[in-house]
Amino acid sequence: MTETTVSPQATTTTPAIVPEGATALVEKHRDALADATAALEARSFHSRYNESPSPKVHGEDAAPNGLKAHEGHLGQQFSSLGDQPTTGQWVGGEKSPYGPELGVTYPQLDVDAALEAATAAAKAWRNAGPEARAAVCVEIIDRINARGFEMAQAVMHTSGQPFVMAFQAGGPHAQDRALEAVTVALAEQRKVPESVVWEKPAKGEPIRMQKDYRVVGRGVGLVIGCNTFPTWNAYPGIFASLATANPVVIKPHPQAILPLAITVEVAREVLVEAGFDAALVQLAPEETGGTLAKDLALHPAVKIIDYTGGPGFGGWLETEAAAAGKLVYTEKAGLNSVVVDSFSDLRAATGNLAFSFSLYSGQMCTAPQNVYVKASGINTPDGELTAEEFATSLGKAITAFNKEDAKAVEILGATVNDDVRARANDFAGLAERLGGQPVLEPREVEHPKFPDAVVRTPGIILLDSDKRDAYSQECFGPVVFVIKTDSTDESLQIVTDTVQEHGAMTMAVYSTDEGVLADSREAAADAGVALSENLMGQIFVNQTAAFSDFHGTGANPAANAAYADAAFISNRFRVVTTRRHV
């Protein structure tokens, strides 16, 4: 008979080595991480960072102080990156979409020395364990939040976003996505116990082994930022890699360096205070036309790449960098689609869409572009519409929404580059080249404070569904295609086909028919794109909420990953087991 035995307790032989500063942060942020973890599991509303820029929240001085801090950077060397290895050169060249040159220059990174320093710093970061890393990350995000108005100016004057949007999307919303990445990373690492005693039944005494599981990073994580959302799109990758034991090198878009320079400054400060090496986070700035992203992507020390930007370089990463063995997470471009079948409230629906098209002049990766409308028989409470009549209604809603210049600029922001401006400025030519009919011309809007800003309202082009080449390309910026189809079935089929081929971040449908909604859900599942149904209030198709909405699906060519699911996190670290008899 087998004797009853008491199993020995597991005690890891590789305990975490946590510096004092980090220990304090673990305590400080325990509740924040618990709350975030609960929200993640429930996918409920959760925001640690207040999205309101109101003085009631931040005090009367916050906004002017932020502006002052921003102005303090202009025309100066950004010298707060500490001892980052540098070539001695200073690089810059940012020009605000609102007009002014920023004139900020940044120390050019000595890439080999920087990657060596990052690799050396990684060991203590690995050995500190998941809880310490998560707490340090939360502290970094909190400290970025504390510089919210300065960050808002930096984001506004690099991306061209309007001020409130720059404050929100560049600040609290980006920070919530950062916290989400940290929370997913912590949850994924917590799934692996530190130490267990394993007992296999055997004749007599069971065979007992102690097994320790240790999380190790992959290597340096490279994050390549974009022009339009310098923080929002960079933070998930930065914090996902960092929280999973990888050092990070951040290569901002040459026209949107400042927001990430501030980010790196804060991260390095916090890391040092917590007892780690600042080399865990480094900035790799370059000027327009450089090849640093490519050079870094293929550097042997770089193992993980996060990228947001155009499909050209994104495609190169997905082929060349993936073939070189790098983990590549991309968000590129796509054909965000709306299917119009029928309306319970036409005015509310077109009003909602007008906001979505106007916000930041359609320069969001989630902004809708292609509106598929059956040629006739669109039901509304006030009778049926044809596609042309719907396009006209939508045009009126856009015009009404943007009627006052001073208010319109606070939604439209400024056009970010010459490509966008070219399409807006020769809209009739664009319509003609595409074989479509202009229904609404973009309107020139004058910015009361920044006369050099190029601001345009969205324009609408009506296209027949057989012009698939025309609407199968992304026309980034204030361009809306209303595409006339034979039926809603055809609309859904085209959405499925074009999204599978060209990608999309978002899809919306308007219908009062439950059967059409059910078909739309099947089409969304087939196409692999998130669906919003009958949005008519204060939620917009181009907005996603951290902890609840996945941003992108990773299931179509627009993006190979989503913010932030297990697939975005779990391959950034590996588990090394140690086992022995007890």
Add this chain to the structure above:
Amino acid sequence: MTETTVSPQATTTTPAIVPEGATALVEKHRDALADATAALEARSFHSRYNESPSPKVHGEDAAPNGLKAHEGHLGQQFSSLGDQPTTGQWVGGEKSPYGPELGVTYPQLDVDAALEAATAAAKAWRNAGPEARAAVCVEIIDRINARGFEMAQAVMHTSGQPFVMAFQAGGPHAQDRALEAVTVALAEQRKVPESVVWEKPAKGEPIRMQKDYRVVGRGVGLVIGCNTFPTWNAYPGIFASLATANPVVIKPHPQAILPLAITVEVAREVLVEAGFDAALVQLAPEETGGTLAKDLALHPAVKIIDYTGGPGFGGWLETEAAAAGKLVYTEKAGLNSVVVDSFSDLRAATGNLAFSFSLYSGQMCTAPQNVYVKASGINTPDGELTAEEFATSLGKAITAFNKEDAKAVEILGATVNDDVRARANDFAGLAERLGGQPVLEPREVEHPKFPDAVVRTPGIILLDSDKRDAYSQECFGPVVFVIKTDSTDESLQIVTDTVQEHGAMTMAVYSTDEGVLADSREAAADAGVALSENLMGQIFVNQTAAFSDFHGTGANPAANAAYADAAFISNRFRVVTTRRHV
């Protein structure tokens, strides 16, 4: 003041559509999946399938009936794959490493028709939801288990494994790994709730949205089998892809088709009984020298690839197939390493190692090959040894362990291919080419039942540590290198460097010094390889337990994935959100 409101309950608008047969299986396997899930979380011992081939467990008739079933296949067309699309050709050519030709032929797959059928079958599989898929998978595994003795014969006569090992590793152990993959897949999918109501605080009533989350597969999963572990190494990929809503096409090694043909037969039977399309699992057999793996890997319908085998084709997949956008999971080859510093019990340690080297003639991906030994001063209770003395002791242990042919063949099995046999047959030549000194020659062992089987005991070559080229290559089969170093520090440094460069599935250390053990854990973490410490009993470095030991780490070139963690599973599916106001 905000009124207190009751939140509406979430009810998904895309409920799972589960056929009646599958509903019954969900009920039937609820407890099995709950037990497996609990074991996975605790990483505790868990085995659903009894590893003993004893008649006391299976009855007196089980083994002879299994043999009879096996003999029933020989020389026949394998015609139990139902309506798999076929070219009309029959392919085969398997020859048992024990001598006989199997003479089984299999229907050649019509690839395009098969992938079309798989894709069409995927929709109902997707819409059935995670619970139904998991239950169907468990039923498939249970039914494979019921054919355990037939499978043991099939594995033995394709891989060359000895009978008991073929029964265990090809049967229950493979099935436990399959169940593990299903369990991880279910856990990963369960993390995503089906439906939630999201409430954002606002003035007055909160903004409320219902959000449904739907798991969608990626596309066809291709599983490329290997010769030595046709089921054990194929099941994790097969069941990981299937359980996450992807149809699977299985391309067996041309010399190990039968075990996977039986697997596919069972899977297709169960799928149809459960109300699904058999096209969800298909067999793609080919003869030696074919290019089917490559053709399938680059087929547009294939989105996921699982591969076990040599580094040549594995490397091609990691570059070319990865560049083509496929998710690629590989297990290739490496330099499994043992570091010898000191012993509390030399005899027990060399006995344990003798088993590890002898088992299946070193033809396991986890079998140790490189033993790093300091030149002198190896402490044992009976005094110090030099490296040469240790090599001699190890040789004696191997010789003693394999002294009786009839018993030895039940551990050694048969050599699987000409490469392995060439190294064993010209061992002196191998030692000379590598610049080493043969310490123990492989011995010819006569198989009492299969005179044509080529069976060899392990041989030992002593090498100096400066012969790095010699020991930086995998010599698959019964070849042991004892490598003489200046110190244990040097041994650990070489392990770290060579494993990071060439990969390893396993590492072991023998030391009575806690400091050396701590250094070994750091080296294992740096190299990214699992470590076993001081194994001297009934646990061997080349064995890993499902639900507890990760097989591989994915952190070095030997394998880019581990059985079975979240990283192995979570990117095989994506989540599509649908949201609307409530």
